[in-house]
Amino acid sequence: MPAAQDNEFVLREDQGTIARVTLNRPKAYNALSLEMMRALTRTLEAIGQDTTIRCVIVEGAGKGFCAGHDLRELRSRTDRAFYEEVFETCCQLMSTITHLPQPVIAKVHGIATAAGCQLVATCDLAVAEESARFATPGVNIGLFCSTPMVALSRNVPRKRAMEMLLTGELVSAPVAADWGLVNEAVDAEALEERVTAYAEAVASKSPHVLKIGKRAFYEQLDQSLDEAYRHTAQVMTENMLARDAAEGIDAFLEKRTPEWKGA
Incomplete structure (x- = not known):
């Protein structure tokens, strides 16, 4: 059943003991604006206090999972205080996921790049469509993916992490699974089934x-x-x-x- 929504950018629906959280900026490939990161953090914190929820699924609306930070928003300001607020809010969001009492599963389709790739790496489990792609492409635009590096380097071997960070190139879902960034890469038709199976298995535990x-x-x-x-x-x-x-x-x-x- 739908839960009370924080705002239009982050949707929550509870299905028994499983909470589904949807990033809902499809026209922007669910780019993480400051407002969206705050809303996502608040939504997850509320879930953390909800003893009826045993597992969380995070997914993206539209054509992709998450394209990372909102670059238009970042370029709308030039002051240090704003940039500090954005990146500290991002770090708080990722820390919230790690410290959430419930396991969090990323359901990935389309692209998961930069902070979107960081979000996948931060989740406890992740399942991706075989056609999904991952990257930390900040180096291509003069903004090294330093905060995404934290989660990425704790999930994949060091040289693979550096390969992604230094080249900015896209990595396919099967390769991401081989490297340990996601648990599985599956057919698009099987994505929902596999994510639900993981969530139900987790939710059946104490x-x-x-x-x-x-x-x-x-x-x-x-x-x-x-x-x-x-x-x-x-x-x-x-x-x-x-x-x-x-x-x-x-x-x-x-x-x-x-x-x-x-x-």
């Missing part, structure tokens, strides 16, 4: 456990091996003390479907 696991995954990434093991040992202890761990293990042993309590 929301409390998903929150614990997603947080721990990103926390341990930048830790040393020994630090990561110490940290995740504590996380598993915390997890084991949760009611949903007891319920899940008991259900497995008793060969029945678990009834999650969300705690």
